[in-house]
Amino acid sequence: MIHARAVMFATGLALVSDQVARADATINFFGDLDYHVVKQDTTNNSFQASSLDIYAMDTERNFTFIGELIAQTLGGNDFGVDADRLEVGYKAAPWLHLSAGRIRTSIGYYADAYQTGKFFMTPVSWPEMYEGSPLDGFDGIVPAHGVGVHADVARELGNDNGKFDLLNGRGVDLGEIAAFQDGNNGKAINFRLRYHGEGDLEGLIVGGNVYVDDIPADATTGVEHVAMHELVLGGHAAYVTPMVHAVAELFWFRHREHGTEVLHTTLAGFGEAGYAFGDFMPYARVEVLQASDMDPYFTTSGFLNGDHQITSAGVKYAASASVALKLQASVDHNTTQNGYEAITQAAFAF
Amino acid sequence: MPRGLITAGLVVAMLARSADAGFVLVTRVDTKVAKLSKDAIKAVFSNRTKTWSNGDTVVLVVGSEDSPAMQWLAPTFFNVSTKTYLTKVKQDVFKGDMRHPLFADDDATTLKRIESTAGVVGWVTEAGAKKLPRDLAVVPSD
Numbered sequence: 001m002i003h004a005r006a007v008m009f010a011t012g013l014a015l016v017s018d019q020v021a022r023a024d025a026t027i028n029f030f031g032d033l034d035y036h037v038v039k040q041d042t043t044n045n046s047f048q049a050s051s052l053d054i055y056a057m058d059t060e061r062n063f064t065f066i067g068e069l070i071a072q073t074l075g076g077n078d079f080g081v082d083a084d085r086l087e088v089g090y091k092a093a094p095w096l097h098l099s100a101g102r103i104r105t106s107i108g109y110y111a112d113a114y115q116t117g118k119f120f121m122t123p124v125s126w127p128e129m130y131e132g133s134p135l136d137g138f139d140g141i142v143p144a145h146g147v148g149v150h151a152d153v154a155r156e157l158g159n160d161n162g163k164f165d166l167l168n169g170r171g172v173d174l175g176e177i178a179a180f181q182d183g184n185n186g187k188a189i190n191f192r193l194r195y196h197g198e199g200d201l202e203g204l205i206v207g208g209n210v211y212v213d214d215i216p217a218d219a220t221t222g223v224e225h226v227a228m229h230e231l232v233l234g235g236h237a238a239y240v241t242p243m244v245h246a247v248a249e250l251f252w253f254r255h256r257e258h259g260t261e262v263l264h265t266t267l268a269g270f271g272e273a274g275y276a277f278g279d280f281m282p283y284a285r286v287e288v289l290q291a292s293d294m295d296p297y298f299t300t301s302g303f304l305n306g307d308h309q310i311t312s313a314g315v316k317y318a319a320s321a322s323v324a325l326k327l328q329a330s331v332d333h334n335t336t337q338n339g340y341e342a343i344t345q346a347a348f349a350f
Numbered sequence: 351m352p353r354g355l356i357t358a359g360l361v362v363a364m365l366a367r368s369a370d371a372g373f374v375l376v377t378r379v380d381t382k383v384a385k386l387s388k389d390a391i392k393a394v395f396s397n398r399t400k401t402w403s404n405g406d407t408v409v410l411v412v413g414s415e416d417s418p419a420m421q422w423l424a425p426t427f428f429n430v431s432t433k434t435y436l437t438k439v440k441q442d443v444f445k446g447d448m449r450h451p452l453f454a455d456d457d458a459t460t461l462k463r464i465e466s467t468a469g470v471v472g473w474v475t476e477a478g479a480k481k482l483p484r485d486l487a488v489v490p491s492d
Contacts, residue, residue: 026450028443059407059449066446087446094401112445120441242430279431321415321436349440 028055032118032347039340053084053116064089064099070116083179084116084145097152102179104144106152106163106192107209108249109236111144119347122245122274122283122316124328129251129268129289132174132303139174141268141298142251143211143232146188147179165190170230172218174301183216184227203241209234215255215297223300227258245274245283255295264295279318286311308334323348373422373473375489376464376482381406381471387492392427394471396438397448402469410451411463411472412439417455419473461486 030053037045051072058065068085089099104112110130114120125131130140148167168178169188176183190211197204211232218225236249250269256262267290274283287310291298294306314328324347332339375391377383382404386394393399400408413420415432424435442448452470454460457478464470464486471489479488 028440030444055444057443057446057450064446064449085446089446091401091407114441115444117441117444120437120444242428242434279433318433318437321433321440349437349444 026057028057029053029350030055030117030119030348032124032345034124034346035344037342040337051116055085062091064091068116095154097154098150099152100149102145102147102177103150103165105146105165105167105190105211106150107142107144107190107211107232108234108251109205109207109238109247110249111142113238117347117349118345119322119324119349121347122281123272123285123312123314124326124343124345124347127249127270127272127285127287128310129270129287139301139303141174141253141266141303142234143170143188143190143213145177146190147177148187161194161196163192163194167213169213170215170297172216172220173223174298174303184214186214188213203239203244205236205238205240207236209236217258218300225296225300226260228255228264228297229258230255243276245272245276245281247272253295255297263292264297265292266290266295266298274316281316281318282314283316284311284313304334306334308332322350372476373419374476374479375471375491376461376474376479376486377471377489378464378468379485379487380404381469383471383489385490385492388427391491395423395427397442400448406469407449409449409467409470410439411454411460411470412436412451413453413455413460418475419455419460423473 031051034048034050035045036048037043051070054069056065056067066085066087066089068083070082070084071079072082073079083102085102085104087099087101087103089097091097104115106112108130110126114126118125126140128140130142130144132140146165146167146169148165151164153162153164165188167188167190168182169186170176170183171178172183188211190209192207192209194205194207209232211230211234213230215228215230217227231254232251234249234251236247238247240247248269248271250267253266253268255264268288270285270287272283272285274281289309290307310330310332312328312330314326317325319325326343326345326347328343328345330341332341375386381402383402390399394408395410402408415436420432420436424430424432428435439448439451443450452463452466452472454463454472457474460472460474461478461483464472465483482488
């Protein structure tokens, strides 16, 4: 009897201790509510409440846990749930942080600067090359998500910062993240080197990426493509302060089909700039995409990679530390017809 | 001198004193921070310094937009509004770059937060820091 009570007491104590140990676990909510007008062949307008991001973080000594679930619609009215991040980190030394799981890859500037938080972005959404178009249901061409391991090395002397990812790599299409089974045995390798400015240059980031992968073939009728070797080279520069927002990125993608020497190359880039007047920040963004031909991997994924240019302009109002209001208009110029889009957005982070 | 003018003068003097009311940085004694320069404080509160010299992870105590400590910290050290500063903190947490801060809007709660976990640092009014618990200490700054 005494033994049973002791076990119950110990169990209770363990539960209480566990609650104390986990007292700093936190949950945040991110999302946006939009009113969207689009004109191409016809004009459509919609109120949108299309995504809710639930973010949890906990730390215990040198370990960090990050879990992020996103409920969102992709090109329709049905919600799907996606585990955007599922990450366990370990700080091995002040200059070395290791992590594993489903992560945002260290590629370019936007991928891990804003993650999925539209509240933090100046424009209403990511550049198309990062996240594609949720309205049309296709994903971006930059491999910004992955499952694998990650090392973050910050050099103690100087301001260089190196990040290394070893990942399952691309799935059979842009929308697939190999979270359970890799489509091939080859792994993607991504390396990013950056300089962070200090003093008068505080806010400046300049960096570059090399990303190498092997894309598995897709035999699905209608969207089939052969396996390809992928090389991505990227460069980015950002100068972001409370007053000034300037970001430019350029990526070059080369896909070489297995068994042949057929090459497909795509160049994608954007530049955006804004300047704050109090709580208001007017901004503009120009995106450009040029392709050598219709890359079968991109096109069968739904990404329309004909040459085109998107020009956007808008204003962001920081209503509080948790709510931002934005108004943006965009024109998508392509070889056949132009598309027009206007969005009013309330983005939040609680 | 008219009584109204004297009263107005006293009110202005009180407001000026309140606006000048300083805050001091407080940590646990076992964090072993002897002194911090203004640049070092900026580095801590902008997430550039993530670890104390004793190995503990830096954990900030922040308040709401209306908290006096935040209204003092953001313009004094970063020359930005409170909401701009708190937005940056949220962004760093969301990126996974920063340990989630602890929240407090007054001296008593801030001191509780600092006592609760190793590596926590927060701002307390000079008056609130006059009688600190034994395990807490004011960090002198330049």
